[in-house]
Amino acid sequence: MKEAITVRDLNYMYSDGTRALEDVNMAVYEGERVAIVGPNGAGKTTFLLHLNGILHSTEGQVEVFGTSLGKVKREEIIKDVGLVFQDPDDQLFMPTLFDDLAFGPMNLGLKEDEVRERVKKALLLLGLSGYENRCPHHLSYGEKKKASLAAVMSMEPRILVLDEPTANLDPRSRAELIGIIKELNEREGTTIVIATHDVNAVPALANRVYVLNKRIIAEGTSQKIFSDFELLRANNLEVPEISKLFEVLQCFGYNCEELPLSIDEAIEHLTRTVEVNGGHIHLHVHEHTHDEVKKLKSKYEHHKTF
Ligand SMILES: Nc1ncnc2c1ncn2[C@@H]1O[C@H](COP(=O)(O)OP(=O)(O)OP(=O)(O)O)[C@@H](O)[C@H]1O
Ligand SMILES: [Mg+2]
Known part of the structure; x- marks a missing residue:
């Protein structure tokens, strides 16, 4: 590659x-x-x-x-x-959003038609069609984030x-x-x-x-x-929430070697488990379950999100 x-x-x-x-x-x-x-x-x-x-x-x-x-x-x-x-x-500095999006392609030396086409395409993709004449500095923060991406795209x-x-x-x-x-x-x-x-x-x-x-x-x-x-x-980094949930499930007897990191992986995992176990997922509380959950909580305590 x-x-x-x-x-x-x-x-x-x-x-x-x-x-x-x-x-x-x-x-x-x-x-x-x-x-x-x-x-x-x-x-x-x-x-x-x-x-x-x-x-x-x-x-x-x-x-x-x-x-x-x-x-x-x-x-x-x-x-x-x-x-x-x-x-x-730091990205948006022109009087209108159109100007901000057109600035880059114009500097590439593209023809006006193509510049307009590119601006239209980028705005459409980011759900900002109709915002051409808006002043970038008056957009909401989220709109500005999307507009910045559009300007680069x-x-x-x-x-x-x-x-x-x-x-x-x-x-x-x-x-x-x-x-x-x-x-x-x-x-x-x-x-x-x-x-x-x-x-x-x-x-x-x-x-x-x-x-x-x-x-x-x-x-x-x-x-x-x-x-x-x-x-x-x-390195002061978080663990994905879905992984934490599956660690909790492990305390309740759910069998899983690799923790899912996303909803898609979780769905895949749960589906596989249900299929292998004849249509069910077995969870249970045993003697040590609550101790294990407590341990888990203290493991994540430095993030203070549990
Ligand atoms: N212009 C600057 N002059 C002096 N120090 C700077 C300057 N810009 C950044 N730093 C310092 O350089 C280090 C790295 O900063 P940087 O912004 O690259 O971190 P970051 O990983 O992007 O952080 P964040 O997650 O907060 O965005 C920090 O200690 C920061 O204070
Ligand atoms: Mg940064």
Whole structure:
């Protein structure tokens, strides 16, 4: 598989002396969906800003489709790598939403008809048709998040980099956004890199996960990362709620070696269990059940969400 993004020994220090990244190495293959998870201040945003040349470090290298970003102009980089900022106010700056979405394609030198077509398509996909003349700064936060994605999608980049795309969205908008990102990846083959705290969305969003805490701490499938409880605790990361529920069920005698990470996996697991057990799921309370549940609660106590 072709490498879309290759990062080698990347170090970054802000001008005030804050060391944000240390020896980061990463490879993202074309067509992959990769999530980067890590606590606040871990360097996720700093890292993403290197992927489209906003930040540039003299220590280490970032390559996009084999070309070192140090060797190309930013205008060239943004054709391939579209970055959706964590804060939508950093993305939207024109008087109308149309202008914001048209800005990128116009700078690519596309004809007016094609620019209009791209703007229309992006707005439709994000449910923002009819918002063309709205002032971006007067949109609600959720609308701004979607508008920022639309502004980047109108560029049709081969690699889409998203910083906390689901933060502060209502449940429907969050689900829609997850669906749109997956569809872009599956239908158009867009490579996706997402930094997120939304662990419940990671299994659906990503094929592979990197844990970043200044340096790369771990890499693997969601299953691997989210079953390593010590790793999660050490990096202040949540466990998906559905996994916690199945751990509770285990205390009640439910048999499950691999904890489901998403509703889909849970349905699959439950269906299999019902089939194997002649149409039933057997749960029971035994002598130690409540002690086990108590232990489980204290295991998750540092997250204080139980
Ligand atoms: N412009 C800046 N100048 C100095 N330090 C900065 C600057 N921007 C970020 N930092 C510091 O760099 C570190 C990494 O910040 P960054 O925003 O990359 O983290 P993050 O993982 O994206 O966090 P969050 O989950 O809160 O978004 C933090 O310690 C932060 O305070
Ligand atoms: Mg951030």
